[in-house]
Every structure is written in C-alpha cells, then in structure tokens.
Amino acid sequence: MNEDQEQLRKWRLILGGDEADGTGYNLTQKDIQIDKALTVLYDFERKRQFNYGDSKKQGGSEGSNPGVARWLGDIRNFFPNTVVQVMQNDALKQPELQRKLMLEPEILEQTTPDVHLVATLMELGKLIPEKTKDTARRVVEKVVEELMAKLEQKTIAALTGALNRSSRNRRPRHNEIDWNTTIRKNLKHYQPEYKTIIPEVRIGYGRKSRRSLKDIVLCLDQSGSMGTSVVYSGIFGAVMASLPNVKTQMVVFDTQVADLTEDLKDPVDLLFGVQLGGGTDINLALQYCQQIIRQPDDTILVLITDLYEGGNLAEMRKRAVALVESGVQVICLLALNDDGSPSFDAQNAQFFAKHEIPVFACTPDMFPDLMAAAIQKKDLFQWAGDNGLVLKG
Numbered sequence: 001m002n003e004d005q006e007q008l009r010k011w012r013l014i015l016g017g018d019e020a021d022g023t024g025y026n027l028t029q030k031d032i033q034i035d036k037a038l039t040v041l042y043d044f045e046r047k048r049q050f051n052y053g054d055s056k057k058q059g060g061s062e063g064s065n066p067g068v069a070r071w072l073g074d075i076r077n078f079f080p081n082t083v084v085q086v087m088q089n090d091a092l093k094q095p096e097l098q099r100k101l102m103l104e105p106e107i108l109e110q111t112t113p114d115v116h117l118v119a120t121l122m123e124l125g126k127l128i129p130e131k132t133k134d135t136a137r138r139v140v141e142k143v144v145e146e147l148m149a150k151l152e153q154k155t156i157a158a159l160t161g162a163l164n165r166s167s168r169n170r171r172p173r174h175n176e177i178d179w180n181t182t183i184r185k186n187l188k189h190y191q192p193e194y195k196t197i198i199p200e201v202r203i204g205y206g207r208k209s210r211r212s213l214k215d216i217v218l219c220l221d222q223s224g225s226m227g228t229s230v231v232y233s234g235i236f237g238a239v240m241a242s243l244p245n246v247k248t249q250m251v252v253f254d255t256q257v258a259d260l261t262e263d264l265k266d267p268v269d270l271l272f273g274v275q276l277g278g279g280t281d282i283n284l285a286l287q288y289c290q291q292i293i294r295q296p297d298d299t300i301l302v303l304i305t306d307l308y309e310g311g312n313l314a315e316m317r318k319r320a321v322a323l324v325e326s327g328v329q330v331i332c333l334l335a336l337n338d339d340g341s342p343s344f345d346a347q348n349a350q351f352f353a354k355h356e357i358p359v360f361a362c363t364p365d366m367f368p369d370l371m372a373a374a375i376q377k378k379d380l381f382q383w384a385g386d387n388g389l390v391l392k393g
Helices: 003-015 029-042 066-078 081-092 095-101 105-110 115-127 130-167 179-185 224-241 261-265 267-273 282-292 313-325 346-354 367-375 380-386
Strands: 214-221 246-253 257-259 299-304 329-336 359-362
Touching: 003 029, 029 066, 029 081, 066 081, 081 095, 081 105, 105 130, 115 130, 115 224, 115 267, 130 224, 130 267, 130 367, 214 224, 214 282, 224 246, 224 261, 224 267, 224 299, 224 329, 224 367, 246 261, 246 282, 257 282, 261 267, 282 299, 282 313, 299 367, 313 329, 313 346, 329 346, 329 367, 346 359, 367 380
Parallel strands: 214 246, 214 299, 299 329, 329 359
Antiparallel strands: 246 257
16 A cells, blocks of 8 residues: 555545545455444434444443443454543543443443442443442442542531530539530639649530430432532441431432431441432431431431422422521532532422521531531521622522
C-alpha cells in the first residue's frame, strides 16, 4: 500500500463511510472490523444503541452484554494501549454506554472511584453480573473508607457536643457527671491548701441507658436523581448509628418502602441494599415513619427528596403537617451532595416551609452542623439563611 492509499484509508476510517466522505476507498475485512469498533463509539449520537458483533441480546435483565465484551476485545486487538485507554474513557462519557461498560470488571478497575460512580453501581443493582460483583464491592468500599475518613470525626464531634449541651442537668448522678465541664465551671472554687476543686456546681449528661436522648430517622428518596445524596446519607447514617444516646433509623423509598436500619453497622452493605430508580411515593414513606416514631418530641426526621410526589399528594401533605403537630422535628433536604442546586417541586417546598418544615439543599460538609443545630432545637430557617442555604425556586 503506497502513501496515498494509506492516507485515503485513514481518512475513510476517520470519516466513517457516509456517502459524503468522498474517499471512495474500499476497506479490507480487518479494516471493516476496525471501522465497526470506531463507529459504535464515535457515531453513537446517531446510533443510540450499542449494537456490536452479531449479538442479538438487547435489554432484558441479563447482567453482562456480550457485544460490550467483544468490543473491548477488538479495540485491544486493533489499537495500542494508549489509544485503548482514550477510547474507554470516551465510552464512559456516554451515559448509555457507561452502564454497560460498568458491568465489565476490567473497565471498573480502571475508573476513578467517587460518589458518582457508586451511585451508578447502585442504579445497576441486580444487573451487575457475578464476575463484576467483587470488583464493584471493592470500589464501593474504597469510596466509603475515604468518605468516612473525611466526615466521621467532624460528625461525631458536632453531634456529641450538641447532645451534651442539650442534655445537661444540674443534679446528675455520679455516673452521669460531665467531669470536664464540671471542672471548668468550678475552677473559681479551687482550694490551694487542699490542691483540689470543690465542685459546688455539677454538670451532667442526663440518663444514658434506658432511653435515647434523640431519635433520628433518615428517610431517603431512592429515585435515580438522588443517587449521590443516598451515598452520603448512608455514610452519615452509619456514623450516627455508632453514637451513644442516639437511635438512628434508615428508611429508603421509591414506590415501596424498605427499612435498612439493620445495615447501618456496615455502610457498604447498606449501599448495596439500595436500589436506585423507579417512582416516588413520599406519602407511603411518611406513613411508615409515623409508625416507627416512638418519642415525637425527641425525634428528628430528615426527609431527603426533591419533593416530586408520585403518590397521593394531598395525603402526603397532611402526613407532613401531622408529624410536625405531633412534635417531630421535620427537615426536608432537597439534596445532600456537592452537585449544586437540584431540581425540585417548588409548590411542595413552599407548602412545607409554610408549615414549619425547613426546606433546602445541604452539602456534606454542612450536614454535621445542621444535625447539631437540630439537636439543640435552634431555628433552622435562620440557621439555613446564616449559612447561605436559603431556598430558591
């Protein structure tokens, strides 16, 4: 093949063989295979499907796609590793291709783990084939470990401090005394001759054993748009469940409700228990929450949803109002992530706000402070405004 023919060959592969390519070049059998591998990726906007090879399996519930595996094998055969990596990265930018590629363990191993990738794996759910499950779990474990390292200590410190302040009393039993605070409060009573402090004022935490100081219910919308919010909520739920004097419950919902409280001890298991996608029935979720709340005056219900109700709208609003009137502290977070302003149902948000339910989006960094403010029963409308979380829309 001379230089001119090689140039025509390359232009033919670049242009894709449409009638207007102008090359008039006829591909060899091997080049036809290369052309198919390029077309399935770079002509994807027009194709809209991943049809590759002679595989006839499209859709359905099968976990792995034979066409994807064949395509991966072909590009590795036809192109050098540097080009293969570029093509794989380009494929991962296509939402329709991304899901299929995530089912292949070798692709999943090359991705950069983050909350968005975990959300994608949660959406895939039961479609993940057996050969990929171990890899998927390692990815989720890595993200969970990184988020726990970043968020755990701040959450524990903020909530423990808030619980201590909200539960102190002036007549504690011996095993309920907050010794650090008691010593600070009584420094003026230091007796030099005895080298000791006379604890005229004793500060205690309150009772620690029979009854939790606060019940926290995290109620999470698991529709597809809430993916990253669910990931962060699972992390925070696991951290709060480890705190003494706090009873944390985790409820997720779409058109059905699932109680994942037992999985809070292992956030990885919890996230694999979530099935992203489907509709939204907030009314059904609030009905379940009403049933599990035992001490309304000491319960914080964090409803994480974009408020697009697919169930009974009138009943949903009535239940939300009833929870507030019963003494439950209800907070609605439109999102719990760093993804920016979410889309939400403005009418439902306005209704909630009118009935003393603060509604705003919250970043993970702000969530521990939010829960601390809620435990201390601060004005959360003012807190949100002071922290630039005022509802817009």
